[in-house]
Amino acid sequence: MMKRELVIIGAGPAGLAAALAAYDNGIRDILIIEREKRAGGILNQCIHDGFGLHKFKEILTGPEYAYRYLKKVQERKIEIMTSTIVTELRAEKYLKVINEEIGILEFKADAVVLAMGSRERTAGGISLPGERMAGVYTAGLTQNLMNLQNIKVGNNIVILGSGDIGLIMARRLTLEGANVKAVLEIMPYSNGLNRNINQCLIDFNIPLKLSHTVIDVKGKDRLESIIVTEVDENLRAIPGSEYEIECDTLILSVGLIPENELSKQADVQIDDITGGALVKDNLETNVPGIFACGNVLHIHDLVDYVSDEAENAGQAAAKYIKSGHKWRKNNIFVEAGDGINYVIPQLITLGKDLEFSMRVKKPASDKTIKILNNNELIAKNTFKKVNPSEMIKINLAKEKLLSLKTASIKVVVE
Amino acid sequence: MDTQNYDIAIIGGGVVGTAIARELSKYSINTVLLEMESDVGQGASNSNSGVVHAGFTAPVGSLKADVCMYGNSHFEELCADLDVPYKKVGKLVVAVDKKQVAELYNLQYIGSKNGAELNIVGEDFIKKMEANIDGKAAMYSPNSAITSPYELTIALAENAFQNGVEIKLNTKVLGINKINGKFLIKTNQKNIRADYVINSAGLYSDDIASFSGEDRYKIYPCRGEYYVLDKNSSSLLSHLVYPVPPENAGGYGIHLTPTVDGNILIGPSNEYIDCVDNKATTKDVMEQLIKEARDFLPKISQDMVIRSYSGIRSKIVPPEIGGFTDFVIEKSPRYDNFINLIGIESPGLTSAPGIAKYVVEMIDKMENLKNKEIFNKKRTGITKFSELPLAEQKILAEENAGYRELVCRCENITRQEIIDALHNPLGVTTLKGVKYRARATMGRCQGGYCMARIVKIMQEEFNMDLEQIQLTGNSSNLFAGQAKGWEK
Numbered sequence: 001m002m003k004r005e006l007v008i009i010g011a012g013p014a015g016l017a018a019a020l021a022a023y024d025n026g027i028r029d030i031l032i033i034e035r036e037k038r039a040g041g042i043l044n045q046c047i048h049d050g051f052g053l054h055k056f057k058e059i060l061t062g063p064e065y066a067y068r069y070l071k072k073v074q075e076r077k078i079e080i081m082t083s084t085i086v087t088e089l090r091a092e093k094y095l096k097v098i099n100e101e102i103g104i105l106e107f108k109a110d111a112v113v114l115a116m117g118s119r120e121r122t123a124g125g126i127s128l129p130g131e132r133m134a135g136v137y138t139a140g141l142t143q144n145l146m147n148l149q150n151i152k153v154g155n156n157i158v159i160l161g162s163g164d165i166g167l168i169m170a171r172r173l174t175l176e177g178a179n180v181k182a183v184l185e186i187m188p189y190s191n192g193l194n195r196n197i198n199q200c201l202i203d204f205n206i207p208l209k210l211s212h213t214v215i216d217v218k219g220k221d222r223l224e225s226i227i228v229t230e231v232d233e234n235l236r237a238i239p240g241s242e243y244e245i246e247c248d249t250l251i252l253s254v255g256l257i258p259e260n261e262l263s264k265q266a267d268v269q270i271d272d273i274t275g276g277a278l279v280k281d282n283l284e285t286n287v288p289g290i291f292a293c294g295n296v297l298h299i300h301d302l303v304d305y306v307s308d309e310a311e312n313a314g315q316a317a318a319k320y321i322k323s324g325h326k327w328r329k330n331n332i333f334v335e336a337g338d339g340i341n342y343v344i345p346q347l348i349t350l351g352k353d354l355e356f357s358m359r360v361k362k363p364a365s366d367k368t369i370k371i372l373n374n375n376e377l378i379a380k381n382t383f384k385k386v387n388p389s390e391m392i393k394i395n396l397a398k399e400k401l402l403s404l405k406t407a408s409i410k411v412v413v414e
Numbered sequence: 415m416d417t418q419n420y421d422i423a424i425i426g427g428g429v430v431g432t433a434i435a436r437e438l439s440k441y442s443i444n445t446v447l448l449e450m451e452s453d454v455g456q457g458a459s460n461s462n463s464g465v466v467h468a469g470f471t472a473p474v475g476s477l478k479a480d481v482c483m484y485g486n487s488h489f490e491e492l493c494a495d496l497d498v499p500y501k502k503v504g505k506l507v508v509a510v511d512k513k514q515v516a517e518l519y520n521l522q523y524i525g526s527k528n529g530a531e532l533n534i535v536g537e538d539f540i541k542k543m544e545a546n547i548d549g550k551a552a553m554y555s556p557n558s559a560i561t562s563p564y565e566l567t568i569a570l571a572e573n574a575f576q577n578g579v580e581i582k583l584n585t586k587v588l589g590i591n592k593i594n595g596k597f598l599i600k601t602n603q604k605n606i607r608a609d610y611v612i613n614s615a616g617l618y619s620d621d622i623a624s625f626s627g628e629d630r631y632k633i634y635p636c637r638g639e640y641y642v643l644d645k646n647s648s649s650l651l652s653h654l655v656y657p658v659p660p661e662n663a664g665g666y667g668i669h670l671t672p673t674v675d676g677n678i679l680i681g682p683s684n685e686y687i688d689c690v691d692n693k694a695t696t697k698d699v700m701e702q703l704i705k706e707a708r709d710f711l712p713k714i715s716q717d718m719v720i721r722s723y724s725g726i727r728s729k730i731v732p733p734e735i736g737g738f739t740d741f742v743i744e745k746s747p748r749y750d751n752f753i754n755l756i757g758i759e760s761p762g763l764t765s766a767p768g769i770a771k772y773v774v775e776m777i778d779k780m781e782n783l784k785n786k787e788i789f790n791k792k793r794t795g796i797t798k799f800s801e802l803p804l805a806e807q808k809i810l811a812e813e814n815a816g817y818r819e820l821v822c823r824c825e826n827i828t829r830q831e832i833i834d835a836l837h838n839p840l841g842v843t844t845l846k847g848v849k850y851r852a853r854a855t856m857g858r859c860q861g862g863y864c865m866a867r868i869v870k871i872m873q874e875e876f877n878m879d880l881e882q883i884q885l886t887g888n889s890s891n892l893f894a895g896q897a898k899g900w901e902k
Contacts, residue, residue, distance in 0.1 A: 035823070085820045087800075096804075100818045103811035104804070122860040124642070124721030131694045132723060134885035134892050144866045150897040151869070151880060176898055215697065221890035248894070261824075261858075264646065 005029035005321050007095060007109040009262065011080050012041020013303050014294025014310040015115035016069035021314030022113075023076045027321055031107070032073070032080045033097055039073070039080050040066035041117055042140070043303065045147045048168050050195065054304035065303060089262040091287050110325065111289040111317040114263055114277065115310065118256040118295040120165075126254050130216045135223030139165035139253035143172070152176055154249025158226055159183045160214050162190040162197075164301070164389075166253020171200035180206050181245055184228060186213040186235055189363045191255075191389050193301060214250065215242065223248055256299045266290060273342045274298040281348040282316035283309065289325060291317050298344055298357070301391050305357070332407050337372070339364075339413030341388065348409075354396045360386045360413055367413050369394055374405040386413065416604060420446040420580070422777070423599055423608035425587050425622050426615035427454035429563060430758050432570035433770035434612055439577035441774075441783040446606060447571070447579060448599070450586035452887025453842045453850070455567030457616045458762070460850065461640070461693070461725030463671045463679055465654060466559035467761040468505065470525025470532060471666070476740045479528045481768030482761045486530075486557055492767055493561055496569035497795040499674035505558030505654035506540060508549035508710070514658040518553045521658075531557055546650055546711050558654055562674050563763050564850045565795065570766075572839045573793035577786070581840055584887060587615075590625035592749065610751045610781075612773060616758065617690045617728045623754045626746040631756045635690045636727040638665065638682025639699045641707070643718040644858050648676040650713055657710070665727075666760070668706040675825075675853065680707040680714070682725060686733040695722040720858045730757035741765070743772060750780060796834040796852055800826035821871070822864040824857020832871050843876065846886045 006027050008015045011034035019032050038044065043051070046062030053059060056068065073080065081099060088096035095107040120138040128136070137145075137153050143165060145151040157178050159166045162185040170180045183201060188211050190197055201208050209228075215237055216227040230241035258276040260268070269278045269286040276297040277285040284291050293313035294306045320326065332348045334356070343358040358369070367386050371379040371394065378400045386392060394411070422438060424431045427449030435447045449456075466489045472479035493500035509515045522532045533554045540549045575581050582603065589600040590611060599606040613622040620631040657667040665684035672678055683699045700722055707714045731739050739757065746752035753773060758765070777783065799807060799817055811817045816830025835851035836843060848854050848868055855861030855868075869892070872878045884890045 035820070083819070085823060087820070087826060098811065098818055098820060100815065103818050104808045119859045120862045122720070122862060124719060124860055125717075127641075127695075127697070127700045127716075127719060127722055129695050129697050129700070131692070134890040138862050141862050141865060145869070145893070146897065149866060149870065152894045152897055153892075154894045178894075216694065220691075221884075221886065221888045261646070 001106045001108055003108050004031045005110045006031070006113065006317055007093070007107055008032045008113040008115055009086050009089070010034065010041060010115035010117060010294070010296070011039035011082070012115060012117050012294065013043055013066065013069065013306045014117070014296070015041070015113065016066070016073055017307040017310035018113045018115055018293055018314035018317070019078050020069065020072050020076070021311040022318045023078055025315050025318035027318045030078050032078065033084050033086055033095075034080055034082045035085045037083050039070050039082065045140075045144050046168075047147050048172070051303050054302065055307055069307070086262055089266045091267045091290075093289055110321045111291065113313050113317050114268070114285075114290065114292040114296050115294050116259045116262065116296045118299060119259050121252070121255040121257055123252060125257075126252070128214065128217065128252070130218065131220070133217070133219045133221055133223055135219065135248050136217065136250045136252070139163065139169050139251050142169050142251050146172060146176065152178065153251075154247075155179060156181065156247045157249045157251060158245055158247045159251045159253055161185060161252055161254035162192045162208060163253035163255060164192045164196050166251060167192045167196040167200040169251060169253070170206050171204055174204050174206065180204075181247060182206065183208045184212040184214065185210050186231055187211070188233070189387070193389060213237075217250060223250055226250055256295060258296045258298065260296060263292070263296070268292070271342065271346060273336070274344065278347070279345045281345045281352070281354055282319070283313040283345065284316060284320070289320055298342065301389060305391060309357070332401075332404065332409060335408055335410040337410040337412035340411050343411050350401045351398055353398050356394045356396065356411065358392050358394070358411060359388055360392065361388060363387045364413070370412050370414055371396060372410045372412060373408070376405070378409065417598070417607050418446070418604055420444045420606060420608045422446070422610040422612065423448060423597070423606050424612045424614060426613070426619070427451075427567075427571060427581065427583075428457050428459040428614065428616050429455060429567045429570065429763055429766045430616075430755060430769055431612070431614035432567050432574060433766040434614060434773050435574035435579045435581070436570045436577070437770035437774045439574045439579045440786060440789045442786050443781070443783060445574075445579045446608070447574070447581050448585045448587060448601065448606065449581070449583050452584055452844050452884075453847050454571040454581070454583070454840065455564050455850070456886070458725045458727060458759070459567045460564040461723055462563055462760070462763055463669070463682065464560050464563045464673055464763070465671060466500070466561055467764040468525065468530045468532070468555040468557045469528045469761075470521050470530050470553075470555065471659065471738070472528060472761070473740065474524060474527040477743065477772075478741050478761070478765065481741070481765040481772060483529050484768030484771065485761070485764040485766065488767050489559060489561065489764065493566065495791045496566065496573055496793045498562060498566045498569045500559060500561045501674055502557065502559040503653050503672060505555040505656060506544060506547070506549075507553040507555070507656045507658060508540065508547060509551050509658050510549055512550070515551045517658045518551060522553055525555070530555065543653055544651065544655060546713050547655055560654070560672060560674050561763070566763075568838075568840075568851060569793050569795060573791070575839050576793060577789055583840065583842065587622060587625075590622075597752070610753070610777060612753050612755070614755045614758070617726055619728065619754065619756050623746065623756065626752040626754070627748045628746045628754060631730065631742070631754070632732075633690070633757070634729045634732055635687050636729045636759075637685045637687045637692070637724050638727060639695045639703065639722060639724045640679050640681035641700065641703050641719050642721040642723070643678040643680065643714065644720050645676040647678055647714070647718045648672065650711060651678050655710060668703060670707060670710060675856075680704065687726070690726070693724040693726060695724050721860060727759040728757060729759055741769070743769065745776070753777075796831050799828045799831060821867045822854040822857060824859050824863070825853045827852055827854050827864070829871065832868055833875060836872065836876060843872070843878065844884050844886050844890070845892065
């Protein structure tokens, strides 16, 4: 068993930024564990551009964005163990890993940063009706096959779900000569970023059909057609609105799920709404010394925000290690109130400026997001538009926290 | 087209057909098994609850009761010989009201006559065994067990193959004639000549029987839909939990089944359908499944679901009558050496070893079968790396690089297991072949992670072209081709 000060699980954007921040805050003994052959995480298959606008004021591709961080990690000689999967994580920060060269290794760390990212919701996860033939893929898998293995999954394509990866793949597959017939979205609004709707669908004349879903998939060996229906405001099929679309491929872009199987092994408490850990304002979980950031904590819309968040986690992990594992008491509870789906962090402490990340439940215009304590306003911010697909950030100055009347604050949309 | 000669031709490679093939492989007789799909066990054998039944639903004195009891008492040994998972988890049939409690005693009465060990237990006992289940009383069956039905079917076929049975996949029977005292079986591949025909074609057994001039049988396909829950729900349930069977339903009612791999199954529903191979799942039934499961076990939630699938029962009881009837295993009235197996629905998996013995005894009476000098009853499956103790894992990983690469992160399956699965004795090279042998793509991400990796292994290790990579054979091609302008 090898002892390490800080082990970071995942060398995607979250893991790399967390490592840099921990290093720059004085930690030298850092190990990043990465299951792929190279660092970068999901960014490696995101060959489109649009990354880095907030962080670098530039438009980068996914691999370019990852490289900015990887280069700094390499300059600092931070160790990345690639082709290595963590198969076990325990609350005492024990890790069992398997490496393609060496075999099985065991580590004991002072602190662990969870940066494993997310996985895609599947056909099973949405209870897609119909038979189980070839030709139904998730968008991320399609992207992996297309961009990393040069494999085109199909020719006549319908995309279910308007998540960003689905939109990106609509354009990508069109450029590869496929006929993308439609993007269907069960909700009355899109789940993707506006810029992706414009650049990936409208620019390519691909129809986006809101309040539409798939009720049957047909074909014996390979997909032959799908049956589509319109849905009402309760997402129930409207009888008589069904029609058939011939296609050989159905791509699902129906959401991402934080990949927390390891976290659960380590008794990390999971938030039912985000699917990620319940964290304090320093991104520490309920297990002392285990921190979480990036898509494993909650699903982000922009990688730039992942980097910001991961820097906080890396810094906090460094502080935890240097302070001799001091555990801070966090006792103010943050509640997602009316119109808010979730707020990160869920627990805060006094004494520092805070930034909250949140998502609203439904799209709306001219809304104010308020932070309340004991029904009194302590902070607010007004938005021309709010969208569930776009993360909202609100800052709260530490002074505001000094005069709290109760030990909980609530965030609402009004 | 040239014709191949055999003594016995088995039509249908489900668990029954493969069990018969293995039983016959003990004797000096030349046997072939014909399966129309690209792998064995592609019908009801891979889409059932995987339960080894204790024999309390089969009518007393029936053939079904006999073969089921035989199967129950021999299953553990069979699974040990064939390296197939088997767990004697026990079953609770749970009554929620007084009327159902009375029905429990009826079940116990029938079951005891069949020779099953059954106890009626009270609320406290239920709570002690299954903390999350509520019930007034239950019938506890300690001998009910679970297995992996598809692994068993594959293992039976592989063991039969090792012992000399020929297994012909992708071989569909198109017609059978008796010419010069032998059956000439016309197929979509080479034609087959055989002295005996064993019709274990499941849903298609009525069609096959009609080739022998026997038009009495009609199969009524009856679909059962299932939900599969994530392994992380496995702590919710440790026994088979069944409702008291609904009257005349022809099913056992939607039940909860722990699987040998740690998932929970919800199902199956019970719905007669028109089309014999419509394995669709439907929105309405899936909603019903989750509702009924939650009636039993409220902690189950929709987000635990990782997959849904359907299996189709081959019933001989028409929908207007419903319920169960006995298995039909008999010689065709026109030809003694044409044996039809009709209506082998639940407990067909449990009964397969007993049915195989029964059928082989029928042949033995006509043919006087001779034991082979060497019959190897053992078959070894793929080494399941994640199930080994740490010390053994370390040794294997040190020796073999294939065990150092995890291809499937949900089920912790290594590259070596994928390679072993692709090197299977039956020569199945489809993605589903890998799935049923190595479990890859069966986890919570449903192949989202490992599929691209398996495809790479197929291309690199096995030199398969993209066009050859299929889900299940036939025209189930997974990909349209390479990207534009891409050259190898």
